[in-house]
Amino acid sequence: MRIGDEYDIVVIGAGPAGSTAAKFAADKASVLVVDKHREIGSPKRCGEGVGIRTFNEFGIPIDKRFINTEIYGSVVYAPNGKELKVRQENIMGYVIERKIFDKYLATDAVRNGATVVAESHASLWKEDGKLVGVKVKHQGEKLYVRSKMVIAADGVESQIARDMGIDTTLVPYEADSCIEYEMCGIDFDEMDLLHVFVGQELAPRGYVWVFPKDDDRANVGIGIVGNEKKTAKYYLDRFIAKRPGLMQGSILEVNVGSVPVGGFMEDFVKDNFMVVGDAARQINPMHGGGIYEVMLGGKLAGDIAGKAIEENNMDLIKNYAKMWESVRGQRLKKVLKVRNFIEKLNDKEIDYLADIWSGEDLFELTRGNYVSVFKKIIKHPKLLKMAKNLILS
Ligand SMILES: Cc1cc2nc3c(=O)[nH]c(=O)nc-3n(C[C@H](O)[C@H](O)[C@H](O)COP(=O)(O)OP(=O)(O)OC[C@H]3O[C@@H](n4cnc5c(N)ncnc54)[C@H](O)[C@@H]3O)c2cc1C
Numbered sequence: 001m002r003i004g005d006e007y008d009i010v011v012i013g014a015g016p017a018g019s020t021a022a023k024f025a026a027d028k029a030s031v032l033v034v035d036k037h038r039e040i041g042s043p044k045r046c047g048e049g050v051g052i053r054t055f056n057e058f059g060i061p062i063d064k065r066f067i068n069t070e071i072y073g074s075v076v077y078a079p080n081g082k083e084l085k086v087r088q089e090n091i092m093g094y095v096i097e098r099k100i101f102d103k104y105l106a107t108d109a110v111r112n113g114a115t116v117v118a119e120s121h122a123s124l125w126k127e128d129g130k131l132v133g134v135k136v137k138h139q140g141e142k143l144y145v146r147s148k149m150v151i152a153a154d155g156v157e158s159q160i161a162r163d164m165g166i167d168t169t170l171v172p173y174e175a176d177s178c179i180e181y182e183m184c185g186i187d188f189d190e191m192d193l194l195h196v197f198v199g200q201e202l203a204p205r206g207y208v209w210v211f212p213k214d215d216d217r218a219n220v221g222i223g224i225v226g227n228e229k230k231t232a233k234y235y236l237d238r239f240i241a242k243r244p245g246l247m248q249g250s251i252l253e254v255n256v257g258s259v260p261v262g263g264f265m266e267d268f269v270k271d272n273f274m275v276v277g278d279a280a281r282q283i284n285p286m287h288g289g290g291i292y293e294v295m296l297g298g299k300l301a302g303d304i305a306g307k308a309i310e311e312n313n314m315d316l317i318k319n320y321a322k323m324w325e326s327v328r329g330q331r332l333k334k335v336l337k338v339r340n341f342i343e344k345l346n347d348k349e350i351d352y353l354a355d356i357w358s359g360e361d362l363f364e365l366t367r368g369n370y371v372s373v374f375k376k377i378i379k380h381p382k383l384l385k386m387a388k389n390l391i392l393s
Helices: 016-025 052-058 098-111 232-241 291-310 314-342 347-356 359-366 371-377 381-392
Strands: 006-012 031-034 049-051 067-071 073-077 083-087 093-096 115-117 120-127 130-138 141-152 176-184 194-198 207-212 217-225 250-259 273-275
Touching: 006 016, 006 130, 006 291, 016 031, 016 098, 016 141, 016 291, 031 098, 031 120, 031 130, 049 052, 049 291, 052 093, 052 291, 067 207, 073 359, 083 359, 093 098, 098 115, 120 141, 141 291, 141 314, 176 232, 207 232, 217 232, 217 250, 291 314, 314 359, 347 371, 347 381, 359 371, 371 381
Parallel strands: 006 031, 006 141, 031 115, 073 194, 141 273
Antiparallel strands: 049 093, 067 093, 073 083, 120 130, 130 141, 176 217, 176 250, 194 207, 207 217
């Protein structure tokens, strides 16, 4: 396979955001996707929990090759051990195999007309200050690829947008720092639910997750606020050490990474350049779930980029931020408000909420529907005051 010299659009990064953007852009334009890794989807850096709507909305087949477990609900464990459980009869989501899933999304982009090339590290190519394409280091070769547009989908550490003059820097508070072990040989109950453990003592601002991949295998991970002095590994190892059913397991894989949960960018576009996905902080700030969000951000970007090429009108992409804001941004900003409320609580207050809220209430909160849920806080003066401020802001 040879990378061609010229495309309408080059997408940097073949994660879920990049492959989805490429798939939709390829309806109307010639598209190249480059990824620096030798294998798309690897390393995984993910708990691999995905809601059913990602499959429904993006027409992804229920393919055993990338589905490990059917998930019927979740349990959130408060610091005092109280369980907020939701269990449904229907499948609510899956724990997937990201390495195969991401490759499937790239395959889907290729089958829709895009060209995808792994082991290709890209940087921006500018002439007289104008973006004219990308420079690619591909298997020891340095190639220049001309394009009318570049889409950066290069993940949370995004350097590309910064090189274009868009500030994507995250201060430590704005990111959760994560570590995860894929463990096998564990003994854990209800391996058809997602398990989430919360509490400031346990995981400052974040949570520990046990996302089952088999009856005896799960992703066991943690995300904590990025400016916490102790490491995520310290908290995760301490959590596991207290649970013999996990302690007995072997570690098949260790993944580290961060999640940009601190807020949203105002704009994602500069001239003939767009940024999407984690690189653009398109993520649910409550639980850090990004797969659905970045695919949605990627689809919107791919659609508008393809249209701009087809109509030879680069100004069209200036509407991207407004489009994302109305389709998704406004909702995610509500979720961020709830997260900002919850992160200020101590463990006693979290226990109090666990007594008055249900598992369904938590679901509503992750969707940004908080008014009716917060009305339940009438008997706790401090929380009521905080909730009032949240509702009025
Ligand atoms: C520990 C952890 C657990 C998570 N768990 C979940 C979960 O259970 N469910 C969920 O929905 N989300 C989860 N997330 C979030 C989810 O993984 C991300 O939101 C998602 O992967 C972001 O997709 P993306 O395409 O924007 O970026 P990525 O998936 O990060 O893809 C970016 C791609 O860009 C490539 N790249 C970077 N720079 C260059 C360059 N210069 N040239 C070429 N290629 C480049 C990289 O190789 C990479 O393949 C988790 C995240 C972490 C860190």
